[in-house]
Amino acid sequence: MLQFDRVSLTSQTEALRQEVRDFLQDTKTHFPRPNSDFVTGHDPEFSRKLGAQGWIGMTWPEEYGGSNRSFFERYVVTEEILAAGAPVSAHWIADRQSGPLLLRFGTSEQKQTYLPQITRGEAFFSIGMSEPDTGSDLASVRTTAIREGDQYRINGTKIWTTDAHRNHFIICLVRTEPASDNRHAGLSQIIVDLRNDGAQVRPIANMAGGEDFNEVVFEDVFVPADRVVGEPGNGWEQVTSELAYERSGPERFLSAFRVFVELVRACGDDPAPHQAAAIGRIAAHIMTMRRMSISVAGMLEQHKDVGVEAALVKELGNNFEKILPEIARLAAPASGQIKAFRETFEETLMLSPSFTLRGGTREILRGVIARGLGLR
Amino acid sequence: MSEQVDTRQLILDSAQKIFSDHCDKKLLDQAETGQFPDTLWQVVRENGFDQLGSYATGTDWNDLFAFVQTCGRFAVPLPMTETLLANQWAGAGGLSSIGEIIDGQIVSVPWGRSVSRVVGIEADTREVVVVESPQVVHQGSNMAGEPNDIIAIPDNAQKIEVPQDPYALSALGRINLMAGCLQTVLDLGIQFATERTQFGRSISKFQAIQHSLAVVAAEVAAALRAADAAVDAVSSDRFLDEVAASKARVGEAVGVVAEQVHQIHGAMGFTHEHQLHHYTRRAWAWRDEWGNEFYWQARLGMALAQLGADNVWDFIATRG
Numbered sequence: 277m278l279q280f281d282r283v284s285l286t287s288q289t290e291a292l293r294q295e296v297r298d299f300l301q302d303t304k305t306h307f308p309r310p311n312s313d314f315v316t317g318h319d320p321e322f323s324r325k326l327g328a329q330g331w332i333g334m335t336w337p338e339e340y341g342g343s344n345r346s347f348f349e350r351y352v353v354t355e356e357i358l359a360a361g362a363p364v365s366a367h368w369i370a371d372r373q374s375g376p377l378l379l380r381f382g383t384s385e386q387k388q389t390y391l392p393q394i395t396r397g398e399a400f401f402s403i404g405m406s407e408p409d410t411g412s413d414l415a416s417v418r419t420t421a422i423r424e425g426d427q428y429r430i431n432g433t434k435i436w437t438t439d440a441h442r443n444h445f446i447i448c449l450v451r452t453e454p455a456s457d458n459r460h461a462g463l464s465q466i467i468v469d470l471r472n473d474g475a476q477v478r479p480i481a482n483m484a485g486g487e488d489f490n491e492v493v494f495e496d497v498f499v500p501a502d503r504v505v506g507e508p509g510n511g512w513e514q515v516t517s518e519l520a521y522e523r524s525g526p527e528r529f530l531s532a533f534r535v536f537v538e539l540v541r542a543c544g545d546d547p548a549p550h551q552a553a554a555i556g557r558i559a560a561h562i563m564t565m566r567r568m569s570i571s572v573a574g575m576l577e578q579h580k581d582v583g584v585e586a587a588l589v590k591e592l593g594n595n596f597e598k599i600l601p602e603i604a605r606l607a608a609p610a611s612g613q614i615k616a617f618r619e620t621f622e623e624t625l626m627l628s629p630s631f632t633l634r635g636g637t638r639e640i641l642r643g644v645i646a647r648g649l650g651l652r
Numbered sequence: 653m654s655e656q657v658d659t660r661q662l663i664l665d666s667a668q669k670i671f672s673d674h675c676d677k678k679l680l681d682q683a684e685t686g687q688f689p690d691t692l693w694q695v696v697r698e699n700g701f702d703q704l705g706s707y708a709t710g711t712d713w714n715d716l717f718a719f720v721q722t723c724g725r726f727a728v729p730l731p732m733t734e735t736l737l738a739n740q741w742a743g744a745g746g747l748s749s750i751g752e753i754i755d756g757q758i759v760s761v762p763w764g765r766s767v768s769r770v771v772g773i774e775a776d777t778r779e780v781v782v783v784e785s786p787q788v789v790h791q792g793s794n795m796a797g798e799p800n801d802i803i804a805i806p807d808n809a810q811k812i813e814v815p816q817d818p819y820a821l822s823a824l825g826r827i828n829l830m831a832g833c834l835q836t837v838l839d840l841g842i843q844f845a846t847e848r849t850q851f852g853r854s855i856s857k858f859q860a861i862q863h864s865l866a867v868v869a870a871e872v873a874a875a876l877r878a879a880d881a882a883v884d885a886v887s888s889d890r891f892l893d894e895v896a897a898s899k900a901r902v903g904e905a906v907g908v909v910a911e912q913v914h915q916i917h918g919a920m921g922f923t924h925e926h927q928l929h930h931y932t933r934r935a936w937a938w939r940d941e942w943g944n945e946f947y948w949q950a951r952l953g954m955a956l957a958q959l960g961a962d963n964v965w966d967f968i969a970t971r972g
Contacts, residue, residue, distance in 0.1 A: 279876055536964065537964060540957060545958050552953030553953055556897075556950055560897040560952060563878075592871075651857075
């Protein structure tokens with residue numbers, strides 16, 4: 277469990293890396309801010325261009341618009357676009373999470389409907405898990421979806437739903453049966469069309485000055501019964517497997533990467549010893565976490581369960597992407613050519629509280645690891 | 653490849669069995685008073701562990717450093733890294749040790765008093781000298797009680813050329829000792845937390861303890877992966893950079909792991925009677941030997957600064 281495989285990328289993936297770099301060079305006009313956080317740049321046009329390259333849903337079968345490529349190839353595309361600070365938020369959840377969820381549990385009709393649109397960068401998804409009274413204790417969700425004929429009537433409120441005001445669909449975790457002693461039973465996942473089904477979406481301003489997450493209110497919202505993902509009542513199993521997809525990728529340690537790049541720039545080619553040490557320290561952490569993340573890509577390629585390993589990568593990655601701006605702040609020169617550094621640093625620092633919250637809080641992940649150690 | 657890995661597993665399994673039989677608290681206590689473990693050295697030789705990495709045995713750097721990691725897990729009180737590296741550089745030559753040349757002497761030589769050969773490395777020039785039948789100038793020890801002596805360099809000391817950077821290879825030895833050692837510290841933490849009962853239940857059931865051990869586990873996983881990455885780079889042109897990243901990262905893990913696991917052990921882990929300190933003191937000592945975190949961070953950072961901001965990603969990403 278703690279011994280991550282020594283996996284190396286092949287020359288095949290390196291050719292792809294060059295393709296991605298050329299693409300990023302050609303699409304530079306889409307990068308308004310030097311920021312490598314995966315949540316903050318929502319650019320449908322960039323996502324469509326990426327989709328046209330075959331780089332969304334790239335591990336999925338060709339019959340659903342995918343490219344049938346390996347998890348290593350997906351890894352390379354992902355890390356290159358993140359490190360460059362490209363705007364990925366529009367397609368991110370659909371590519372990483374909703375698509376794989378539908379591929380694994382969805383009906384054949386759902387796969388045919390949604391997956392090709394996702395791969396073209398035309399269907400963007402949000403995640404409807406948290407509620408005003410439901411955070412880490414996900415099984416306590418109270419939003420209900422009650423079957424009425426060939427429809428479900430949805431009532432309740434989802435919150436912290438990133439990009440619900442910009443995206444097309446949301447997959448909500450809802451109660452389709454009343455709560456019982458088995459609190460994991462009676463939960464289902466259901467697809468809601470954010471633009472046509474009548475859900476009310478209200479953006480919530482965040483402390484960094486952005487409006488990325490939302491409150492989504494369902495008051496007698498009706499959706500067709502065939503929008504339930506997989507089997508009704510199977511929601512808990514699906515949602516936990518979905519969460520494992522989102523924990524090991526390079527987005528878990530690259531959110532603050534541009535701060536590192538600007539630190540190197542600000543320190544120049546003859547840094548003081550403490551500046552060189554700060555640069556080396558950051559690099560050493562990123563190099564190690566990157567290798568661990570690639571190891572997990574290898575496990576995904578072999579269809580292995582990555583629950584604990586992904587939690588380990590996220591635990592290390594999220595903590596470090598919060599420490600990175602702190603190290604950089606104290607090492608950066610106090611004057612001179614530091615405008616770019618200060619801008620990136622300040623923006624990233626203000627985003628950083630979210631790093632250890634999204635995708636499972638630090639506390640939840642440590643619980644997952646502790647279970648893996650046999651302590652729970 | 654898989655045959656090589658199978659052979660390595662056989663070596664490691666037998667090393668593990670032998671060390672778990674021999675390297676108990678009594679032996680470690682004796683070694684820390686400077687008493688050389690003759691019987692253990694005999695057994696190591698009988699099993700051919702002192703020849704690992706040699707062409708004749710069909711083993712390679714991977715096997716050698718995997719064995720060193722196993723030595724770290726058991727805090728083996730022998731200069732095994734030093735003997736194996738000296739064999740690589742100067743040919744088979746019995747129990748050997750290595751130290752750094754400072755002011756015309758070889759300092760911080762593990763078990764210098766007990767070995768038949770000492771190799772000295774000059775940090776700036778990477779100059780290497782071999783001293784046979786070494787004369788001990790001063791007997792000392794590191795904070796873990798491992799004998800660390802000062803050896804004179806006689807006029808007839810032989811200068812040799814070595815293919816890889818000898819300072820970095822010595823650091824790679826410490827990296828693997830630390831990585832192995834940290835696994836044991838984690839194991840001790842889990843074991844203690846599971847066995848110790850307070851407030852009517854095993855303390856492993858408390859969330860604070862679970863989270864502490866989760867943090868330790870993540871650090872150990874990172875240390876193991878970082879150690880492997882440096883070993884994989886031994887014969888490549890990026891060896892120095894990889895050792896730099898690895899020693900810096902593993903050294904940082906030591907601080908976190910030792911602190912957390914001592915806290916879990918409470919006062920018991922602070923006693924001499926408990927075995928925990930044999931491992932934590934070694935890890936603390938090893939992170940400072942052959943370049944501490946700052947030394948290697950600064951070295952790596954300087955290389956990156958010279959590459960320039962727009963090339964740092966390429967530096968990281970092309971080192972899969």
